[in-house]
Amino acid sequence: MSNPSIHSEKVLMNTYQRFPLRLVKGRGSYVWDEEGRKYLDYTSGIAACNLGHNPDSVNKKVKEQLDLLWHCSNLFEIPLQEQLAALLTENSIFDQVFFCNSGAEANEAAIKLAKKYAKDCGNPERTEIVTFYNSFHGRTGTTMAATGQEKIHRGFTPLTPGFRYLPFNDQQSLEEIHNGKTTAVLLELVQGEGGVNVAHPEWVRQLKQVCEENDILFIVDEVQTGIGRTGTLFAYEQFGVEPDIITLAKGLGSGFPVGAVLAKEKVAASFQPGTHGSTFGGNPLAMSAGMETIETILEGNILQEVKQKEKQLMADIIRLQQSYSRIKEIRGLGLLIGMELEGAASFIVEQLQKRNILVLTAGPNVVRILPPLTTTLDELALFIGQLEEILLEEVGR
Numbered sequence: 535m536s537n538p539s540i541h542s543e544k545v546l547m548n549t550y551q552r553f554p555l556r557l558v559k560g561r562g563s564y565v566w567d568e569e570g571r572k573y574l575d576y577t578s579g580i581a582a583c584n585l586g587h588n589p590d591s592v593n594k595k596v597k598e599q600l601d602l603l604w605h606c607s608n609l610f611e612i613p614l615q616e617q618l619a620a621l622l623t624e625n626s627i628f629d630q631v632f633f634c635n636s637g638a639e640a641n642e643a644a645i646k647l648a649k650k651y652a653k654d655c656g657n658p659e660r661t662e663i664v665t666f667y668n669s670f671h672g673r674t675g676t677t678m679a680a681t682g683q684e685k686i687h688r689g690f691t692p693l694t695p696g697f698r699y700l701p702f703n704d705q706q707s708l709e710e711i712h713n714g715k716t717t718a719v720l721l722e723l724v725q726g727e728g729g730v731n732v733a734h735p736e737w738v739r740q741l742k743q744v745c746e747e748n749d750i751l752f753i754v755d756e757v758q759t760g761i762g763r764t765g766t767l768f769a770y771e772q773f774g775v776e777p778d779i780i781t782l783a784k785g786l787g788s789g790f791p792v793g794a795v796l797a798k799e800k801v802a803a804s805f806q807p808g809t810h811g812s813t814f815g816g817n818p819l820a821m822s823a824g825m826e827t828i829e830t831i832l833e834g835n836i837l838q839e840v841k842q843k844e845k846q847l848m849a850d851i852i853r854l855q856q857s858y859s860r861i862k863e864i865r866g867l868g869l870l871i872g873m874e875l876e877g878a879a880s881f882i883v884e885q886l887q888k889r890n891i892l893v894l895t896a897g898p899n900v901v902r903i904l905p906p907l908t909t910t911l912d913e914l915a916l917f918i919g920q921l922e923e924i925l926l927e928e929v930g931r
């Protein structure tokens with residue numbers, strides 16, 4: 535048992551508005567708190583535990599690796615890194631991989647790569663990267679600046695220069711991408727933190743075309759959408775476009791911290807010894823978690839089942855929407871689903887919590903539902919049943 539006299543607000547910096555839940559164990563779709571209460575976890579550690587908590591295959595592989603080698607410097611060759619990079623490139627359109635430890639770091643690396651690429655191509659005047667309003671790219675100095683949300687910037691000026699924000703899914707934006715200074719566009723195909731906003735495929739295709747015509751790199755932030763979350767290994771596969779670079783993290787290690795940048799060879803070539811690095815990036819423990827995660831996803835029917843579960847969940851919520859006007863809109867891709875409400879989303883999140891179900895918000899009015907990809911149809915039905923009871927109670931009040 536933890537020492538009850540130590541309260542998180544005393545010894546931890548106050549960076550999160552935390553729920554008063556103290557989680558100590560996870561297995562499959564469930565987590566348990568200190569008192570032994572069991573919760574259906576439809577947050578998946580924010581899209582990190584895509585295979586559920588403590589999946590057998592990854593558990594076994596990481597335990598084996600614990601007995602072999604935890605860490606060694608990137609100044610040595612790390613066979614597991616080569617294996618995971620090969621697995622990622624064989625199952626995508628990319629040629630080379632850089633490993634790091636988080637989503638923000640992956641975006642940092644992608645941004646550095648894009649800047650260096652412009653210089654290497656003899657375009658030193660190209661110093662700007664276009665991102666979009668309501669995006670989220672991380673909390674470091676540079677990825678915070680890349681993030682198109684004022685609330686993330688507040689208090690931290692001066693921001694890293696070189697970012698220009700345009701409206702998401704907006705036709706006019708397409709004309710403003712190329713201004714002679716733009717070296718790259720950085721985009722989420724489904725904006726996660728920013729409200730579960732799905733990019734229109736036609737807009738994405740046009741955006742990609744503008745980039746191609748003007749020698750602008752097309753970077754997709756797949757930190758939240760990658761690793762099967764949307765029903766394909768990577769979300770770009772469903773949009774009919776080929777990015778030059780994608781970034782990964784969250785789901786890549788099933789909860790073990792690991793991030794990655796995947797790039798086409800001509801772009802990746804701009805990283806040379808001395809241009810970028812990370813002490814822990816790609817360490818053997820993280821690589822073993824990543825290897826087994828990707829292999830588990832590719833071996834089974836997990837991806838096909840995500841599409842089936844998406845259909846089921848969407849249909850159920852649309853059915854609820856017909857009876858409860860509180861639900862304004864339902865959107866998402868795969869098992870990254872947002873339910874926009876009339877009024878505060880936090881109320882529904884709290885009510886579900888009282889009924890031992892965990893979900894998140896994405897902005898003030900959107901409930902973000904992130905089941906593990908391995909959730910069952912019975913668990914989905916349990917979730918919908920509880921949601922319906924809450925909505926019914928609200929109406930009766």
Ligand SMILES: *Cc1c(COP(=O)(O)O)cnc(C)c1O
Pocket residue numbers: 635636637638639641670671672673722726727755756757758759783784
């Ligand atoms: C979570 C997230 C990040 C940041 O990842 P961290 O691991 O928290 O640094 C970046 N981009 C997107 C789209 C994310 O969802």
